Amino acid sequence: xxxxxxxxxxxxxxxxxxxxxxxxxxxxxxxxxxxxxxxxxxxxx
Amino acid sequence: xxxxxxxxxxxxxxxxxxxxxxxxxxxxxxxxxxxxxxxxxxxxxxxxxxxxxxxxxxxxxxxxxxxxxxxxxxxxxxxxxxxxxxxxxxxxxxxxxxxxxxxxxxxxxxxxxxxxxxxxxxxxxxxxxxxxxxxxxxxxxxxxxxxxxxxxxxxxxxxxxxxxxxxxxxxxxxxxxxxxxxxxxxxxxxxxxxxxxxxxxxxxxxxxxxxxxxxxxxxxxxxxxxxxxxxxxxxxxxxxxxxxxxxxxxxxxxxxxxxxxxxxxxxxxxxxxxxx
Numbered sequence: 230x231x232x233x234x235x236x237x238x239x240x241x242x243x244x245x246x247x248x249x250x251x252x253x254x255x256x257x258x259x260x261x262x263x264x265x266x267x268x269x270x271x272x273x274x
Numbered sequence: 275x276x277x278x279x280x281x282x283x284x285x286x287x288x289x290x291x292x293x294x295x296x297x298x299x300x301x302x303x304x305x306x307x308x309x310x311x312x313x314x315x316x317x318x319x320x321x322x323x324x325x326x327x328x329x330x331x332x333x334x335x336x337x338x339x340x341x342x343x344x345x346x347x348x349x350x351x352x353x354x355x356x357x358x359x360x361x362x363x364x365x366x367x368x369x370x371x372x373x374x375x376x377x378x379x380x381x382x383x384x385x386x387x388x389x390x391x392x393x394x395x396x397x398x399x400x401x402x403x404x405x406x407x408x409x410x411x412x413x414x415x416x417x418x419x420x421x422x423x424x425x426x427x428x429x430x431x432x433x434x435x436x437x438x439x440x441x442x443x444x445x446x447x448x449x450x451x452x453x454x455x456x457x458x459x460x461x462x463x464x465x466x467x468x469x470x471x472x473x474x475x476x477x478x479x480x481x482x483x484x485x486x487x488x489x490x491x492x493x494x495x496x497x498x499x500x501x502x503x504x505x506x507x508x509x510x511x512x513x514x515x516x517x518x519x520x521x522x523x524x525x526x527x528x529x530x531x532x533x534x535x536x537x538x539x540x541x542x543x544x545x546x547x548x549x550x
Contacts, residue, residue, distance in 0.1 A: 240357055241360075241425055241426060244360050245360050247421050247424065248361060248363045248364055251367055252349060252367060254417055255345070255371070256345075258411075259338075259341065266529045266530060270533055273536045
């Protein structure tokens with residue numbers, strides 16, 4: 230994927246893929262950690 | 275059409291109706307207030323005991339709801355940034371990730387110091403919980419930073435002082451967790467990891483101030499006691515997401531602390547039988 234470097238007015242063009250990736254990784258980490266805690270809590274119970 | 279401050283900083287490039295900004299800021303303040311009022315109520319043991327569920331569970335659900343709605347606001351409602359365009363939307367998760375990672379490490383440092391002072395086992399469990407949550411969040415922070423860096427700087431990583439000190443911060447707390455994993459004796463583990471945590475915590479102010487002390491690629495602080503360089507049309511969305519991160523962090527910390535306490539309880543040797 231070609232990085233959307235600044236063009237014309239110096240404003241970065243495009244880049245939605247990076248944005249969606251960032252938000253998806255945030256959910257992956259939080260949900261993944263929550264599931265890990267739930268799983269470990271069940272083991273300890 | 276540009277809106278907000280024009281001399282630099284982070285500026286929304288699409289005009290949001292002013293009414294939205296005011297209403298959004300009010301909703302953000304209320305969202306934070308609800309969570310904090312609940313937290314303050316939970317300080318009272320009688321209130322906690324009266325609940326038919328674990329006190330932190332509603333906070334976790336609330337944090338998830340805020341994250342869901344906050345991410346929607348960040349992706350579809352907030353304007354892009356004047357220079358970074360759409361990529362500026364990463365700000366709404368990157369900055370909160372940095373704040374909560376530092377908050378968790380700070381809690382670990384305070385708990386480690388308190389443990390060395392009073393030696394209570396519960397504080398050692400809190401060190402373990404806060405270090406682990408902080409490592410998870412700092413890893414997320416570094417990944418989000420890399421995703422932000424590629425389209426804005428043209429590289430995934432740079433040995434910029436802020437990035438380097440953040441990496442050192444993350445790795446030093448990974449070291450704390452590794453240390454806890456290899457030391458079997460609970461007393462030694464608690465003392466050694468408290469000392470290692472305090473040594474790691476020294477890096478926190480260095481990381482925080484690195485953008486001031488060594489001006490480099492990473493931008494300077496946007497939020498200071500002297501004011502903000504972030505335009506109001508973006509700022510409230512970032513804070514809305516920050517509350518989501520904060521309440522989820524409290525949930526993670528409380529749940530992980532409880533888990534560490536259960537494990538610590540099992541390590542306590544059985545009392546010797548009384549001599550007849």
